[in-house]
Amino acid sequence: MNELAAAIPWLGKRNPTAARWLILVIALVAPVIAWQFGRSWVRILDFALLYMMLAMGLNLVVGFAGLLDLGYIAFYAVGAYTFAFLASPHFDVHLPFWAILPLGAGFAAMAGIMLGFPVLRLRGDYLAIVTLGFGEIVRIFMLNLNYPVNITNGPQGINMIDPINLFGWDLSRNLQIGENFSINSLFLYYYFFLLAVAGSIVFVHRLQISRVGRAWAAMRDDELAAKAIGINTRNMKLLAFSLGATFGGLSGCLFGAFQGFVSPESFSLMESIAVLTMVVFGGMGNIAGALVGAFVLALLPEILRDVAVPLQQTLFGHVLLDPEVLRMLLLSLAMILMMLLRPAGLIPARARYSHDHHLSNKLKQEAAK
Amino acid sequence: MITLLEARNIGKRFGGLQALSDVSLTIRKGEVYGLIGPNGAGKTTFFNVLTGAYTPDGGEFVFNGSELPTGKPHKVVARGIARTFQNIRLFRELTALENVMAGHHIRTKAGVWGVLTQNRFTREEERLTTERAYELLKYVGIERFADVVSRNLSYGDQRRLEIARALATEPQLLALDEPAAGMNATETGQLKVLIEQIRHDGITVMLIEHDVKLVMGLCDRVAVLDFGKKIAEDVPAVVQKNEAVIAAYLGGGKHAH
Amino acid sequence: MTPRTVVRVMPARLMDPTAAPDWRLVRLGKGIMETLIQQLINGLVIGSVYALIALGYTMVYGILGLINFAHGDVLMVGALVALQTMTFLMGMAPGMSPLVMLSIALLVAIVVCMLLGFTMERLAYRRLRNAPRLAPLITAIGVSFLLQTIAMIIWGRNYHTYPQLISTTPLQPIEGVFITPVQITIIFGSAALMIGLLLLVNRTKIGRAMRATAENHRVASLMGVDTNAVIAFTFVIGAGLAAVAGVMFASNYGIAHYGMGFMPGLKAFTAAVLGGIGNLGGAMLGGIVLGVVESFGAGYIENLTFGFLNSSYQDIFAFLILGLVLIFRPTGLLGERVSDRA
Numbered sequence: 001m002n003e004l005a006a007a008i009p010w011l012g013k014r015n016p017t018a019a020r021w022l023i024l025v026i027a028l029v030a031p032v033i034a035w036q037f038g039r040s041w042v043r044i045l046d047f048a049l050l051y052m053m054l055a056m057g058l059n060l061v062v063g064f065a066g067l068l069d070l071g072y073i074a075f076y077a078v079g080a081y082t083f084a085f086l087a088s089p090h091f092d093v094h095l096p097f098w099a100i101l102p103l104g105a106g107f108a109a110m111a112g113i114m115l116g117f118p119v120l121r122l123r124g125d126y127l128a129i130v131t132l133g134f135g136e137i138v139r140i141f142m143l144n145l146n147y148p149v150n151i152t153n154g155p156q157g158i159n160m161i162d163p164i165n166l167f168g169w170d171l172s173r174n175l176q177i178g179e180n181f182s183i184n185s186l187f188l189y190y191y192f193f194l195l196a197v198a199g200s201i202v203f204v205h206r207l208q209i210s211r212v213g214r215a216w217a218a219m220r221d222d223e224l225a226a227k228a229i230g231i232n233t234r235n236m237k238l239l240a241f242s243l244g245a246t247f248g249g250l251s252g253c254l255f256g257a258f259q260g261f262v263s264p265e266s267f268s269l270m271e272s273i274a275v276l277t278m279v280v281f282g283g284m285g286n287i288a289g290a291l292v293g294a295f296v297l298a299l300l301p302e303i304l305r306d307v308a309v310p311l312q313q314t315l316f317g318h319v320l321l322d323p324e325v326l327r328m329l330l331l332s333l334a335m336i337l338m339m340l341l342r343p344a345g346l347i348p349a350r351a352r353y354s355h356d357h358h359l360s361n362k363l364k365q366e367a368a369k
Numbered sequence: 370m371i372t373l374l375e376a377r378n379i380g381k382r383f384g385g386l387q388a389l390s391d392v393s394l395t396i397r398k399g400e401v402y403g404l405i406g407p408n409g410a411g412k413t414t415f416f417n418v419l420t421g422a423y424t425p426d427g428g429e430f431v432f433n434g435s436e437l438p439t440g441k442p443h444k445v446v447a448r449g450i451a452r453t454f455q456n457i458r459l460f461r462e463l464t465a466l467e468n469v470m471a472g473h474h475i476r477t478k479a480g481v482w483g484v485l486t487q488n489r490f491t492r493e494e495e496r497l498t499t500e501r502a503y504e505l506l507k508y509v510g511i512e513r514f515a516d517v518v519s520r521n522l523s524y525g526d527q528r529r530l531e532i533a534r535a536l537a538t539e540p541q542l543l544a545l546d547e548p549a550a551g552m553n554a555t556e557t558g559q560l561k562v563l564i565e566q567i568r569h570d571g572i573t574v575m576l577i578e579h580d581v582k583l584v585m586g587l588c589d590r591v592a593v594l595d596f597g598k599k600i601a602e603d604v605p606a607v608v609q610k611n612e613a614v615i616a617a618y619l620g621g622g623k624h625a626h
Numbered sequence: 627m628t629p630r631t632v633v634r635v636m637p638a639r640l641m642d643p644t645a646a647p648d649w650r651l652v653r654l655g656k657g658i659m660e661t662l663i664q665q666l667i668n669g670l671v672i673g674s675v676y677a678l679i680a681l682g683y684t685m686v687y688g689i690l691g692l693i694n695f696a697h698g699d700v701l702m703v704g705a706l707v708a709l710q711t712m713t714f715l716m717g718m719a720p721g722m723s724p725l726v727m728l729s730i731a732l733l734v735a736i737v738v739c740m741l742l743g744f745t746m747e748r749l750a751y752r753r754l755r756n757a758p759r760l761a762p763l764i765t766a767i768g769v770s771f772l773l774q775t776i777a778m779i780i781w782g783r784n785y786h787t788y789p790q791l792i793s794t795t796p797l798q799p800i801e802g803v804f805i806t807p808v809q810i811t812i813i814f815g816s817a818a819l820m821i822g823l824l825l826l827v828n829r830t831k832i833g834r835a836m837r838a839t840a841e842n843h844r845v846a847s848l849m850g851v852d853t854n855a856v857i858a859f860t861f862v863i864g865a866g867l868a869a870v871a872g873v874m875f876a877s878n879y880g881i882a883h884y885g886m887g888f889m890p891g892l893k894a895f896t897a898a899v900l901g902g903i904g905n906l907g908g909a910m911l912g913g914i915v916l917g918v919v920e921s922f923g924a925g926y927i928e929n930l931t932f933g934f935l936n937s938s939y940q941d942i943f944a945f946l947i948l949g950l951v952l953i954f955r956p957t958g959l960l961g962e963r964v965s966d967r968a
Contacts, residue, residue, distance in 0.1 A: 068760055070767070118953050125693045125763050126952055129895060133945030136892075144938045203485055210484040210495070211477050218460045218471040225458035228420060230446030230475030230538055239481065269888075273767060280764055285462075321779060328775040335768030339761050340753055 004288040031190045041302075042186040046258060048298035049193035050251050055278040055294035056200050056287060057247025062276070063285035064213060065240035066220025068128040070272055071115070071135025075245040077142060077267035078111050079104040079252020081152065084262045087162035090153060097165050101253050108249020109242040111138075116241035120234050135272055142264040157263025164192065164257045172260075189258055196254065197291075200247065204287055207243070216240055217285075270328070277331045281338050283345025292346055297334065301327035370397040373573050374419075374450075374542055379428035381411075381418055381597075388414040389597045392428070396542065401564065401574045403588035403605070405581070407617060410594040412577040413455060416546055420452045421445040433541070446475050451540035453531045455547045455577075461520035465511060465530050468519050469502035472537030505533040509563060525556045532563070536572075543567060545576040549583050561587055585609065593617070660802035665921045671809045671878065673917020674816035678871040679894030680901070680909035681823060682864030688840045688904035689860050690755070695766035696746060697868060698891015699773035700739050702884060704869030705788070705876040706781050708735040712789050724791035728873075735869040742773075743865025747858050770888075777884035785883045788876040812874045819867060820910050826863075827906060836860060840904065889941060893920075896948040902958025911959060919943060 005019035034041035058072045082104040086095045115134050119127050146154030163172030171192060175183040207213050215236050218226040227233055256262050274297070282293025305323035312319050321329070338345065374396040381389040389411045396402045404412050417423045419430060424440035431437070438444040451472075460468050477498060483491035506512040509529040514522055519530060528548060535543055548564070549557045557580065564587060568574055578584045584591060585605040592602040595617040601608050608614055679701060686694045711731040715722055746769055754762040792811055796804035827833040838846040839856045847853045875890060876882040897916045901908025924940040951958060 062760075066760070068763065118949055122952055122956075124759050125691075126899070126956075128763055129693065129892070130945075130949055130952060133892070133948055137942055137945055140939060140941060144936075147936070148933060206484050206487060207481070210491070211474060211479045211498070212481060212484055214463070214467060214471045215474050217463055217467070218474075221460035221462050222458050224422070225454065225460065226471075227422070227442040228446070228452055228454070228458075229472045229534060230443045231471075232443045243481065270771075273771060276764070276767075284760075325775060325778055328771060328778070332768045332771035332775055336750060336765050336772060339757075339765040339768065340750065343757060343761050 004291060027194060031187050035184075035187075039184065039186060042184070042190060044299065044302045046186060046189050046193055048295055049190065049197050050255055050258070051275065051278060051294040051298040052197050052291050053193075053200050053247060053251040053254075054275045055282070055290040056197075056204050057244045057251070058275050059279045059284065059287065059290040060204060060207070060247065061240050061244035062279055063283075063290070064208060064220070065216040065237065066124070067237060067240060068124055068131075069241075069244070070128050070132035070269070070276065071138070072131075072244070072248060072275055073267045073269075073272040074115075074135040074138040075108040075111055075248030076252040076255065076271075077138055077262075077264075078108045078245075079249035079254075080256035080262045080266070081142065081158070081252075082107050082249070083253040083256035084158040084161050087257070088158055089160050090158045094162055097162075097257065098167075101250065104253035105246045105249045108245040108252065111249075112242040112245025113238055115245075116238045120237055132269065132272070135267075135269060139264050139267055139269075142267065152264075155264060157261055157265075159261045161256050161260050161262065163260070164189070164254070166192070193254065193258075196250070201287060201291070208287065212236075212239065220285075273335075274331055277335045281334050281346060283347045286345065286347055289345045289347040296346075297331065301330055304330065370399070372396070373398040373433065374575075375431040376415075376419070377429050377431065379415065379418060379430070380426045381414055381423060382426050387597050389418065389425075392594070392597070392599050394592050394599060394602055396573060396575055397590075398541075398573055399568065399571065400589040401568050401576070401587055403584040403591040404575065404577045404594065405579075405584055405591060406594035411597040412594055413546060414597075415594070416452060416544055416577065419445070420450060420544065443475065446538050446540075449539070449541035450544060451535035451538040451542075452544040453528075453535050453546055453548060455550065457524075457527045457531055459519040459527055459531060459534070462518065464516050464518055465506060465522065465526075466499070466502050466515040468530055469505050469533050469537045470498050472534035473498045473501060474538075476537075476539050502533075502537060505536055506530075508536070508566075509533045510559075525552060525559075528552070528560070529563070532567075536567070540572060542573045542575060545574065545578075547577050547579060549578060549580045557583060657802060660800070661925070663800065663803045665925045666918060667803065667805050667809070669918030669921030670914065671812050671917070672921065673897075673914035674813050675871050675874050675878070675913075676890065676894045676897045676917050677910045677913025678816050678819060678867050678874070679890060680897040680913045681820070681906060682868050683895050684898040684901070684903055684906060684909040685836075685860050685864050687898065689836065689857055690751070690762075692751060692762050693766065693895065694746075694751075694861075694864075695763065695891075696769040696773055697864065698887035698889075698894065699770050699777075700742060700865045700868040700887070701872035701875065701890060702777060702882075702887030703742060703773060704735040704739045704872030705882045705886065706777060706786075706872075706884070707738045708732060708869075708873045709786055709788060709876070709882055710781075711735070712791070716789070728791040732870065732873055735873055736866045739865040739869035739872075740862045743861040743868075744858055747861040751861075752854070752857075770891075774884050774888075781884060783884065785881050788880045788882050790877060790880060792877065794880070808877050812878060815870070815874065819870060823863070823867070824906060832856070832859060893944040896944045896951075899948060900951050900958055902960040905958065905960050908958050908960035915959070916944060916947060919947065 004023055005016050008019045008022065011019045011022065031042045031045055034045050054072070054076060057075075058069065061067050061069045061072070083100050085091055086093050086100045086103065087097070088094075115131065119130050122130060142152045143155055145152040146156075152158070163170055165171070171188045172185050174185050175188060177183065215226070215231045218229070218231055219233050219236055223233055255266075259266075275294075278293035278297045279290050280293070281289075281297055282291065283289025301323065304326045308321065308326055309319055309323060312321065342348075372395055376392060376394050379389055379392045380387075392411070392415060404415065406412055414423070418425045418439070419437075421438070421440055421442035421444065429436055430439075432448055432450065437448060437450075460471060463471065477494050479491040479494050503512060503515060506515055509532055511522070511526050511529050511533070514526060519527065522530060532543075532545070532548070545564070549560055552560060561583060564574055564576070576584075576588070588605055590603065591605050591608045593600050593608060593611070593614045595613075600613045600617060601611045603611070679697065682697050682700075683694060686692055686697070708731040711734045712727055715727050715730060750765050750769055751762060754765055790808065793807045796806050797810075798804055825833075827836060835846070835851045835856045836859070838849065838851050839853050843853050846856075871890075872887070876886070893916060894913065897912035898909045899912070900916060901910065901912025903909075920940060920943050923943040924937040927939060928936050
């Protein structure tokens with residue numbers, strides 16, 4: 001939050017408190033503003049929040065621990081499919097939301113450890129390719145495990161997944177207040193996801209400035225030296241993989257419930273790359289960076305879709321670049337240009353405090369006396 | 370004097386190169402022990418084997434009366450041996466304070482759950498870690514750079530920081546790999562004071578060094594390696610006069626500074 | 627994630643033609659021995675294509691320590707440029723002999739890909755040579771997707787039928803074993819190219835400069851080697867080989883599209899690692915071994931898993947091999963020729 005506030009131009013440095021309030025207000029009124037442009041924009045914001053959670057989880061693995069994971073979306077898939085299996089007519093199981101959430105997170109974490117074990121000793125670039133292979137294997141299984149026993153329902157995916165139900169409060173129904181006022185379901189999901197993102201920020205931030213976060217950073221900066229001061233790098237890597245996967249699994253559960261259906265196409269390599277681009281674009285190793293990167297890169301293609309398509313219509317008479325192509329173009333260019341021109345990302349992690357500054361300031365003052 | 374570390378017949382081979390053969394030596398509690406020898410004599414290899422970075426082909430280390438695990442650096446550190454590197458290896462994106470705090474990792478316990486809930490134990494541990502790290506920065510004399518990212522520190526300060534980080538693991542034996550490399554006379558003098566202070570505070574020091582003057586002035590005892598074999602081990606004055614040593618090291622191309 | 631995402635929605639079989647066993651050949655084979663030989667031939671064919679691609683990976687890795695993630699997409703560009711050229715020639719000179727047409731198309735593809743390789747190195751990778759280790763790899767991933775997107779813009783999302791200028795009518799050298807003239811051409815063509823490359827690297831001045839640069843950049847440049855030129859040359863050669871591989875690949879399966887480079891690229895990388903990355907002979911061996919394993923795996927997986935898994939899982943083999951090799955023998959079959967950059 002502090003990092004995010006500090007990143008706001010002008011205001012961030014002069015008045016951090018005001019900047020923090022500004023962020024809070026924007027976060028709260030964003031869907032109301034989006035609603036003015038059409039309900040699909042609120043939906044896009046909901047998805048942007050899910051991307052933020054994903055980006056935070058991947059940032060934990062790539063940015064904090066320095067492990068380039070190109071198969072991250074597989075954990076998202078594990079979460080989403082867990083939810084789909086346990087809350088849909090597919091197996092005719094309908095467990096409550098709160099029961100599935102820990103299961104989805106747990107399975108994803110287990111998948112993270114399963115992936116982690118064999119790749120522990122790999123160098124950075126090999127690790128990337130093997131994790132990519134892992135992601136593809138998961139996707140291939142999702143596509144083909146409809147035969148001879150129908151588990152995943154193949155390319156069609158699983159439909160009619162139960163919505164999120166918070167102790168009897170169904171988020172997929174508009175909330176009726178009084179006679180003539182109701183809150184759209186998309187808003188309910190928005191605020192619920194916002195809460196989830198806020199919770200994630202707190203958790204990830206606490207991790208970053210802790211003993212664990214320091215050990216990750218040490219491992220990322222120099223693995224040999226990290227071993228030489230007694231860090232058990234194997235365990236720390238597994239921890240990073242499993243915690244990152246937990247985030248993926250949790251957001252996967254939310255995604256499955258929100259979207260109402262899951263299919264392998266939502267979990268392609270392109271999605272792993274998209275999340276990675278968000279982290280890279282925002283600034284690796286930096287929570288604010290991951291959040292801003294996810295927000296910008298989730299929204300920008302949609303804005304382009306709205307602007308570029310009619311623009312092309314008027315200019316050329318037909319659509320040259322369809323929105324999907326534009327999205328890919330944007331993501332790949334973002335990745336390349338960012339690495340070439342601003343490798344630290346939009347919000348460089350210059351303020352990578354991993355200790356309590358007030359404390360160290362206090363100590364310094366004492367020392368000065 | 371009590372024996373702290375005993376190396377028994379340590380051997381290490383890389384392909385066709387016998388980097389260490391049958392090296393045995395004994396380090397006593399509280400002394401400063403020098404390991405010298407010409408380039409490529411196997412000094413750094415000995416450090417790497419001792420600290421678990423490499424697994425020895427033969428032999429064993431007895432530390433504080435029981436055998437050291439081999440090939441498991443974090444277990445060696447836990448037993449009380451810390452090291453520095455010949456070419457400084459700091460965590461370059463972390464501040465000086467964070468580097469030292471990271472060094473305290475093995476002596477702290479907070480896990481994910483404690484971190485997430487920020488329970489009293491974790492907060493207290495974190496506070497102690499910070500304070501202790503700051504004390505160590507003061508100890509090596511760079512506390513004013515506590516919040517400077519370590520890659521921006523001067524060379525001499527980086528060396529000091531690396532020592533502080535090693536001390537944070539609360540070692541009984543501190544192994545320094547050429548701590549004076551690249552330092553000028555003033556810096557070397559300050560380093561000598563620091564090492565003496567460390568010894569005075571009850572930590573045994575083992576160091577690899579090329580600066581013969583430093584070694585002779587600082588070390589209680591010295592071992593000389595040549596082509597992976599120990600050719601002498603004694604107090605500096607005796608070693609200095611040892612003919613094999615003079616032939617291998619002092620006379621053999623590399624001059625004393 | 628959004629429901630509108632329709633990238634790679636094709637089932638694995640269509641997206642990657644290698645996933646589909648060549649039914650013409652499989653169905654015709656009868657006895658056990660014949661099937662065995664048939665699988666071997668199929669494996670050799672696809673394996674030599676993998677080997678050609680793997681050479682590009684391994685050369686660049688040997689010199690820069692970079693996994694040029696976009697290498698597979700160079701193959702795609704080669705295949706599609708050749709397709710474009712052939713279509714153009716068929717329109718302009720319908721009477722042209724197929725062999726001449728193929729040669730011209732191949733030449734155009736090679737030149738375009740070489741330029742592409744040169745540009746990639748010059749604009750992207752060269753600036754990142756001293757960057758932190760993740761930066762070049764992330765850039766390479768970006769370049770890969772950029773190439774796919776550009777190809778999608780130029781050639782659309784559709785699958786293009788690839789003209790088969792060399793006959794695909796199966797010959798029957800042994801009773802029950804089939805091989806097409808295209809496949810024969812692929813095996814011999816790639817063998818010739820590999821020999822050529824070995825001669826280039828081992829017998830010429832530029833080859834010696836390449837080996838020197840791979841050994842140590844700084845020392846090589848102190849010895850008067852223009853390392854920048856050598857690195858650019860390596861990219862260019864690798865891209866040229868990829869162009870040929872692309873045309874072979876597309877001719878063999880009769881399909882080409884913007885995403886076709888991804889899987890063979892990944893598999894060729896696996897082949898390079900399997901053989902020992904940085905090692906030219908290793909890349910060739912790795913390619914052939916991978917091709918054969920895959921071919922046998924796809925043929926027998928159904929029996930091995932009691933019908934639970936079928937040939938749609940063929941792509942898994944490459945990943946499994948990659949994982950196993952990296953865990954148990956990271957230096958590959960013939961040993962790695964790169965100093966550890968950890």
